[in-house]
Amino acid sequence: MEGLNFVGAGLIVIGAGLGIGRIGGSAMDAIARQPEASGKIQTAMLIAAALIEGIGFAALFAA
Amino acid sequence: MVISNKALRFIIATFVICLPFISMANPEKDTTIVQTVVAHEGAEASHEAHAEPTDVKSKVKAFIKHHVLDSHEFSFFQDDETGVHYGFSLPIIIYDNGFQIFSSSKFEHGEAVAESNGNFYKINHHDGKIYKTDAAGTITEDEKSGHPTNVRPLDLSITKSVLSILIAAVLMFFIFTGLAKSYAKNNGIASGAGRIFEPVVLFIRDEIAIPNIGEKHYKKYMSYLLTIFFFILFLNIFGLMPFGINVTGNLTITFSLAILTFLITNLTANKNYWGHIFWMPGVPKPMRIVLAPIELLGVVIKPFSLMIRLYANIFAGHIVLMSIIGLMFIFKSWIGSSLSFGLSFALSILEILVAFLQAYIFTLLSALYFGMAVEEHHHEEAHH
Numbered sequence: 001m002e003g004l005n006f007v008g009a010g011l012i013v014i015g016a017g018l019g020i021g022r023i024g025g026s027a028m029d030a031i032a033r034q035p036e037a038s039g040k041i042q043t044a045m046l047i048a049a050a051l052i053e054g055i056g057f058a059a060l061f062a063a
Numbered sequence: 064m065v066i067s068n069k070a071l072r073f074i075i076a077t078f079v080i081c082l083p084f085i086s087m088a089n090p091e092k093d094t095t096i097v098q099t100v101v102a103h104e105g106a107e108a109s110h111e112a113h114a115e116p117t118d119v120k121s122k123v124k125a126f127i128k129h130h131v132l133d134s135h136e137f138s139f140f141q142d143d144e145t146g147v148h149y150g151f152s153l154p155i156i157i158y159d160n161g162f163q164i165f166s167s168s169k170f171e172h173g174e175a176v177a178e179s180n181g182n183f184y185k186i187n188h189h190d191g192k193i194y195k196t197d198a199a200g201t202i203t204e205d206e207k208s209g210h211p212t213n214v215r216p217l218d219l220s221i222t223k224s225v226l227s228i229l230i231a232a233v234l235m236f237f238i239f240t241g242l243a244k245s246y247a248k249n250n251g252i253a254s255g256a257g258r259i260f261e262p263v264v265l266f267i268r269d270e271i272a273i274p275n276i277g278e279k280h281y282k283k284y285m286s287y288l289l290t291i292f293f294f295i296l297f298l299n300i301f302g303l304m305p306f307g308i309n310v311t312g313n314l315t316i317t318f319s320l321a322i323l324t325f326l327i328t329n330l331t332a333n334k335n336y337w338g339h340i341f342w343m344p345g346v347p348k349p350m351r352i353v354l355a356p357i358e359l360l361g362v363v364i365k366p367f368s369l370m371i372r373l374y375a376n377i378f379a380g381h382i383v384l385m386s387i388i389g390l391m392f393i394f395k396s397w398i399g400s401s402l403s404f405g406l407s408f409a410l411s412i413l414e415i416l417v418a419f420l421q422a423y424i425f426t427l428l429s430a431l432y433f434g435m436a437v438e439e440h441h442h443e444e445a446h447h
Contacts, residue, residue: 043270050428
């Protein structure tokens with residue numbers, strides 16, 4: 001099937017976007033609850049976002 | 064303030080109204096250039112097998128493709144009408160029956176066949192790499208894949224990327240030895256440019272190295288973490304400057320950086336780390352056998368994701384930025400041009416953020432992996 005890999009790439013982007021959105025949203029909630037821990041939360045958020053992004057990019061290159 | 068708010072608003076409004084007249088003057092000129100180029104190419108097409116792209120769209124495409132690739136010469140810009148390239152040549156070093164060293168000006172911007180001690184070389188149009196050819200410069204292509212079948216000699220040339228890596232290295236050397244010396248001269252207080260970099264160095268030590276690697280072991284990794292952070296940061300920023308060079312958006316560069324992290328992680332790892340991989344403690348025995356290959360795969364995937372992440376972020380950033388700047392030449396209307404200007408401005412700011420963020424993330428994840436490798440205390444109950 002020609003062009004199906006691009007559909008897959010789109011799905012990956014949707015998935016990665018949802019994932020990063022959830023991380024960001026949860027981090028916002030966490031910071032709102034505990035503003036003094038915002039530094040640590042940001043670091044953890046960035047690590048998680050980077051991991052998802054890595055998988056997303058890896059899949060995009062495979063596509 | 065002497066100028067009242069109203070007058071200022073009036074000036075801005077007049078300026079905005081005048082904008083279309085300024086930009087509208089351009090399209091005709093641009094089209095004439097394209098037309099002359101088309102005519103020029105038409106005349107030359109008879110003896111040129113590789114017809115250069117003529118319309119603006121494919122020209123922009125070719126330019127972007129050319130920009131993200133490494134190149135054997137440093138070209139600032141080129142005049143399409145006269146075909147003159149502004150820039151400078153870089154040395155070519157090829158190992159092929161002994162070292163062949165000559166200037167890249169011999170290639171005449173990829174058009175001519177270069178000769179050195181009886182060997183003939185030509186730059187391929189598609190990938191910008193040097194291939195060994197006969198005197199006529201014929202490059203035969205594989206019918207299936209389209210890749211040239213000519214022999215590729217070992218190429219150790221000082222290319223654009225190598226040049227910018229050297230510049231970054233020299234810059235880093237002078238900045239940080241200067242910073243170190245200024246402590247002795249200035250009673251323990253940094254002076255000059257070092258004042259900007261001191262907080263960054265401290266940030267890497269206090270926020271990246273110590274929390275992730277631990278108080279006991281972090282010192283041995285500090286030099287690597289600092290080097291890799293500033294190396295990636297400087298090259299990312301180089302890429303955003305005018306005549307910027309895409310270095311960190313190059314898979315080979317990020318591959319070598321990731322290999323360094325991989326080697327350091329695995330060569331300094333202790334018993335505990337390998338124990339976690341091959342015989343995971345705190346897990347039922349049959350599960351340990353299942354987990355071992357997964358964990359072993361993880362050892363390779365970690366640096367692989369480091370490599371892909373940095374490459375893809377910078378590469379994608381360059382492509383998007385250049386495409387949006389390229390829209391200016393495709394639309395040729397004042398709406399399109401000002402929109403493209405605004406967008407590319409905003410994206411450039413975003414790219415500066417990405418440049419810092421990617422350097423930070425690469426360093427942070429490297430520190431995280433080092434921390435895993437040297438972790439000592441193991442609590443059995445942590446896994447239940």
